[in-house]
Amino acid sequence: MSINNYSPFHDLRSIIFNLPKVELHRHLEGSLRLATLSEIAYENGVDLPTMDPEELRPFVQVVEADDxxxxxxxxxxxxxxxxxxxxEAVMRVAYEAVADAAADNIYYLELRFNPVALALNQGFSFEDVTDWVIEAVxxxxxxxxIEVRLIVLINRMEPQYAPELTExxxxxxxxxIVGLDLAGDEQTFGDVTGLVKVFQWAKSEGLFVTVHAAEAGPPSNxxxxxxxxxxxxxxxxxxxxxxxxxxxxLRRQNITLEMCPTSNLQTxxxxxxxxxxxxxxxxLGIPVTINTDDPSICNITLTDELIVTTRGIGMPLRILPDIILNAAKAAFLREPEKTRLVNWFRKALNETFITTSLD
Ligand SMILES: [Zn+2]
Structure with missing residues (x-):
C-alpha cells in the first residue's frame, strides 16, 4: 500500500508515530509531567490547591470544562x-521534556525556555537556571x-530583562543556545520598538530570531x-x-511558520x-511546520498534532513528510550542520514512509 492510497485499516497513529520528526516550537514551561509536579510539590513543600495529580490537572492543563x-x-x-x-527540580523538568520528545520519535528538537520564569520565584540567577537547563538537556x-538546541525566550511584558537574557x-x-524568541501578550504589548537594539545585537552576534506574532494580535505584528x-x-x-x-x-521572504493547531483551538x-x-x-507556498507549543498544558504529543493536521484540518497524509522537512530546513543551524540535518531527514523519511506504508 502506498501512502497515497491510505487504507482506513492501516493504523494512522502508528504511521505518524514512526515518522522521524522535528519540533521547532515547544516551551519547556509547558512540558511538565503531571506526576512530576506532584512529586516536586511533596519533596519541596510547594503550596498547591491539591497534591493529587488528577485533581491538579485542571490547574495546569486545559480540560474539557475550560472555554x-x-x-x-x-x-x-x-x-x-x-x-x-x-x-534539581529545574533539571528534572528539563531532562524529562527532552526524554518525552524523544519517546515520540522526535530526532531534532528546539526547546525554548524563559529563564525569568524558572528563576524569579526562588530568586535564582538567570545565568544559573540557564546552566542547569543546558546541563540537563x-x-x-x-x-x-535526540539532537536538541535551545532558544531563550523574552516575555513582551518583561522587556526590562531583555538585555541580560540576550547577553x-x-x-x-x-x-x-541558538536563538531568541519573543512571546507574551502581543495585543497589549505589540510595539517592539524598545527591543530593536537588543535583537539586532543578538543577530549580529550569531543568534537566530523567532517571534510569537499574529497569534492573537494583528497581522502587522x-x-x-x-x-x-x-x-x-x-x-x-x-x-x-x-x-x-x-x-x-511571508512568501517573498520565505518565512517559516511554527504552527500549533491544538494550542490555537484551546486559546x-x-x-x-x-x-x-x-x-x-x-x-500558498508558505513554509509551514507543525508543533505542540505546550505538550503538557495541551495534553498532546507531536504525533497527536500531526494526526489533528490530517484528520481535523484535512491536510493529506502524503504531505506530512514535506511538512517535517520544512521544519528541518528551518532549523536554527549554520552550515554544514543544516545540510547534514536536512539530508538525514530526507533519507530517513523516505525509508520510513516506504516501510510503514507497505503491508
Ligand atoms: Zn508558543
Whole structure:
C-alpha cells in the first residue's frame, strides 16, 4: 500500500508515530509531567490547591470544562512557576521534556525556555537556571539519542530583562543556545520598538530570531517581527490570513511558520480545527511546520498534532513528510550542520514512509 492510497485499516497513529520528526516550537514551561509536579510539590513543600495529580490537572492543563480562552490558557503558567523550587527540580523538568520528545520519535528538537520564569520565584540567577537547563538537556539528549538546541525566550511584558537574557544567550552559543524568541501578550504589548537594539545585537552576534506574532494580535505584528527584529521564523502567524500584504511578505521572504493547531483551538484563536489556515498556507507556498507549543498544558504529543493536521484540518497524509522537512530546513543551524540535518531527514523519511506504508 502506498501512502497515497491510505487504507482506513492501516493504523494512522502508528504511521505518524514512526515518522522521524522535528519540533521547532515547544516551551519547556509547558512540558511538565503531571506526576512530576506532584512529586516536586511533596519533596519541596510547594503550596498547591491539591497534591493529587488528577485533581491538579485542571490547574495546569486545559480540560474539557475550560472555554477556549487566551488569558485562561496563559494563567496555567503562573501556577507552574512555583514548581521550579530547586536546581534539581529545574533539571528534572528539563531532562524529562527532552526524554518525552524523544519517546515520540522526535530526532531534532528546539526547546525554548524563559529563564525569568524558572528563576524569579526562588530568586535564582538567570545565568544559573540557564546552566542547569543546558546541563540537563545535554544529558537527556545523549541518554535518549535526540539532537536538541535551545532558544531563550523574552516575555513582551518583561522587556526590562531583555538585555541580560540576550547577553546570556549570546555567551552560551557554544553550549547549544541558538536563538531568541519573543512571546507574551502581543495585543497589549505589540510595539517592539524598545527591543530593536537588543535583537539586532543578538543577530549580529550569531543568534537566530523567532517571534510569537499574529497569534492573537494583528497581522502587522508579523511585519514588525520580520522587519524590525529580524525574525527568520514566526510562532503561529494564524492571523496572517487577514492581510494579503503579510501573506505576500511571508512568501517573498520565505518565512517559516511554527504552527500549533491544538494550542490555537484551546486559546480560542481558531473556533474549529477545519478553520485552521495551515493547509491553506502550505498551498500558498508558505513554509509551514507543525508543533505542540505546550505538550503538557495541551495534553498532546507531536504525533497527536500531526494526526489533528490530517484528520481535523484535512491536510493529506502524503504531505506530512514535506511538512517535517520544512521544519528541518528551518532549523536554527549554520552550515554544514543544516545540510547534514536536512539530508538525514530526507533519507530517513523516505525509508520510513516506504516501510510503514507497505503491508
Ligand atoms: Zn508558543
Amino acid at each position: 477556549p480562552d487566551f488569558k485562561g490558557f496563559l494563567a496555567k503558567f503562573s501556577l507552574l512557576r512555583r514548581f521550579y523550587s530547586s536546581r 545535554d544529558k537527556a539528549s545523549v541518554d535518549h539519542q 546570556i544567550a549570546v555567551a552560551k552559543q557554544d553550549k547549544g 508579523i511585519t514588525s517581527a520580520v522587519e524590525k527584529l529580524g525574525a527568520e521564523r514566526i510562532g503561529h502567524g494564524v492571523q496572517a490570513m487577514r492581510s494579503i500584504d503579510v501573506i505576500d511578505l 480560542g484563536i481558531v473556533g474549529r480545527l477545519h478553520q485552521h489556515p495551515v493547509y491553506a498556507y502550505h498551498q
